[in-house]
Amino acid sequence: MSDMLCPRCSRANAIVDYQGWQDDTVVWTIFRCITCCFSWRDSEPASTIGVGARSADFAVDAANLDRYPKILQQVGK
Amino acid sequence: MNDLADRARGISSLRDFLELLKDAGQAITWSDRVMPEPDLRNIAVAASRDASGAPAIIFDNIAGYPGKRTVVGVHGSWDNIALLLGRPKGTTIRELFFEIAGRWGDAEAQISFVPEEQAPVHECRVESGINLYDILPVYRINEYDGGFYLGKASVASRDPEDPDNFGKQNVGIYRLQLQGPDCFSLMTIPSHDMGRQIMAAERTGLPLKIAVMLGNHPGLAVFAATPIGYEESEYSYASAMMGAPIRLTKSGNGVDILADSEIVIEAEMQLGERVLEGPFGEFPGSYSGVRKAPLFKVTAVSHRRDPIFENIYIGRGWTEHDTLIGLHTSAPIYAQLRKDFPEVTAVNALYQHGLTGIISVKNRMAGFAKTVALRALSTPHGVMYLKNLIMVDADVDPFDLNQVMWALSTRTRADDIIVLPNMPAVPIDPSAVVPGKGHRLIIDATSYLRPDPIGEAHLVNPPTGLEIDALSKAIRVLQQGVAQ
Numbered sequence: 001m002s003d004m005l006c007p008r009c010s011r012a013n014a015i016v017d018y019q020g021w022q023d024d025t026v027v028w029t030i031f032r033c034i035t036c037c038f039s040w041r042d043s044e045p046a047s048t049i050g051v052g053a054r055s056a057d058f059a060v061d062a063a064n065l066d067r068y069p070k071i072l073q074q075v076g077k
Numbered sequence: 078m079n080d081l082a083d084r085a086r087g088i089s090s091l092r093d094f095l096e097l098l099k100d101a102g103q104a105i106t107w108s109d110r111v112m113p114e115p116d117l118r119n120i121a122v123a124a125s126r127d128a129s130g131a132p133a134i135i136f137d138n139i140a141g142y143p144g145k146r147t148v149v150g151v152h153g154s155w156d157n158i159a160l161l162l163g164r165p166k167g168t169t170i171r172e173l174f175f176e177i178a179g180r181w182g183d184a185e186a187q188i189s190f191v192p193e194e195q196a197p198v199h200e201c202r203v204e205s206g207i208n209l210y211d212i213l214p215v216y217r218i219n220e221y222d223g224g225f226y227l228g229k230a231s232v233a234s235r236d237p238e239d240p241d242n243f244g245k246q247n248v249g250i251y252r253l254q255l256q257g258p259d260c261f262s263l264m265t266i267p268s269h270d271m272g273r274q275i276m277a278a279e280r281t282g283l284p285l286k287i288a289v290m291l292g293n294h295p296g297l298a299v300f301a302a303t304p305i306g307y308e309e310s311e312y313s314y315a316s317a318m319m320g321a322p323i324r325l326t327k328s329g330n331g332v333d334i335l336a337d338s339e340i341v342i343e344a345e346m347q348l349g350e351r352v353l354e355g356p357f358g359e360f361p362g363s364y365s366g367v368r369k370a371p372l373f374k375v376t377a378v379s380h381r382r383d384p385i386f387e388n389i390y391i392g393r394g395w396t397e398h399d400t401l402i403g404l405h406t407s408a409p410i411y412a413q414l415r416k417d418f419p420e421v422t423a424v425n426a427l428y429q430h431g432l433t434g435i436i437s438v439k440n441r442m443a444g445f446a447k448t449v450a451l452r453a454l455s456t457p458h459g460v461m462y463l464k465n466l467i468m469v470d471a472d473v474d475p476f477d478l479n480q481v482m483w484a485l486s487t488r489t490r491a492d493d494i495i496v497l498p499n500m501p502a503v504p505i506d507p508s509a510v511v512p513g514k515g516h517r518l519i520i521d522a523t524s525y526l527r528p529d530p531i532g533e534a535h536l537v538n539p540p541t542g543l544e545i546d547a548l549s550k551a552i553r554v555l556q557q558g559v560a561q
């Protein structure tokens with residue numbers, strides 16, 4: 001677990017999935033938020049990963065994940 | 078021209094097609110170093126400004142992905158589609174439309190099976206320590222996508238309740254979002270074949286094993302993207318439409334796959350599990366919402382040596398998605414209408430998967446075009462997608478928007494439009510007030526017949542037809558000669 005804040009849901013539940021290397025140097029790191037399933041690369045533009053710079057329209061409400069509908073729900077379940 | 082047709086029929090893989098495209102000046106290699114974001118997106122968007130001539134672009138110097146390659150725009154222009162169909166660059170959209178419409182029921186499927194140990198797709202095999210990021214140079218396609226997507230994956234699966242039935246295997250294009258190193262989510266709807274199979278697996282508790290094919294024979298994406306009958310094999314159909322053989326082999330988990338694909342990811346659905354999926358920038362040029370979608374766990378990956386990861390830019394049109402599916406969206410509507418109404422001369426459903434369609438028809442009687450429009454709304458694709466229909470005369474080319482605008486300007490009487498309220502609609506139409514429902518619009522821009530009032534003006538009938546088409550090409554040839 002890293003202490004990275006998720007740019008989408010603001011929780012600190014991110015793990016590292018991968019690091020891109022070149023010439024013995026880490027060029028970027030891919031994180032994934034366990035709470036909201038957002039994946040991002042730390043080299044992306046602020047409009048995508050900058051907390052505050054991202055459009056609030058695309059935030060995920062971590063306190064209310066029930067609001068996101070489940071697809072292919074079996075009838076009666 | 079026959080050489081082109083022979084060469085197109087000889088394609089058995091993405092690599093073959095990229096060679097063909099390179100020889101025709103329709104594939105380029107971008108060797109300057111690029112960042113995965115935003116460079117790949119920016120370059121793909123810039124390329125799709127040229128819907129007629131954009132090349133496929135192979136990236137071989139992506140920061141953090143040394144030695145890996147990705148390609149976009151394989152189906153990104155009409156010239157690339159023409160070459161795939163064995164026609165020369167510069168073939169008109171109308172000609173390409175009739176090329177596809179004319180192939181219906183024309184040829185037999187030619188399917189052959191290659192032993193697994195001889196199949197190029199199995200050259201390299203990863204069965205443990207799987208990390209998809211090791212193999213796939215993924216990037217965020219649109220800036221607010223929920224993650225890294227495989228936007229051009231053909232997914233093959235067997236019916237969990239009838240796994241030995243070749244015809245009931247499904248091959249379809251579904252969007253896949255990586256959910257960690259060895260998992261992904263798959264988005265579908267209940268009416269799609271994959272949706273049915275997922276629901277059947279969860280109802281019965283039977284396993285659902287799938288094979289995700291990336292970097293495929295370019296005919297598969299064109300002809301397997303549009304729904305056909307459930308019991309019809311997409312492989313057979315694609316082979317027949319290409320008029321060319323297709324080589325299959327088995328994946329490690331027992332699914333029939335293309336023997337010459339670049340990469341195949343084998344995976345099993347995690348019954349009952351859902352993870353947050355989306356948003357994803359979709360073909361209407363709007364983002365899908367966030368949903369809880371089924372999760373698949375990767376069990377193995379096969380790939381060719383130095384595989385090429387094929388992806389697509391999709392979003393606000395014009396994009397590769399439009400050239401990829403446009404003609405094969407239009408041709409079935411045309412064939413279905415012609416069964417009852419031979420007066421229909423062409424169908425253009427290129428725009429946003431047919432959210433706007435343009436149909437050319439010779440009026441049998443006054444008002445007839447509106448009857449044809451209503452029939453179009455009840456075709457399989459029309460039920461959900463054909464939102465705005467523009468009906469034009471038989472001598473107006475619906476693929477030439479200059480001609481369509483002439484018809485709208487001079488043939489439309491504003492009291493001659495129909496609005497059908499509260500009809501079913503594709504839920505991702507961003508104009509929806511209530512997703513899944515909406516209004517349909519029919520604009521009759523055809524000429525008038527008695528007993529309609531015809532008016533006093535007589536139309537100019539400029540020369541048209543093959544002779545003018547040939548003259549127009551001759552002018553282009555002369556012009557190119559001058560330029561050299």
Ligand SMILES: [Zn+2]
Pocket residue numbers: 006007008009010011033034035036037038
């Ligand atoms: Zn999050």
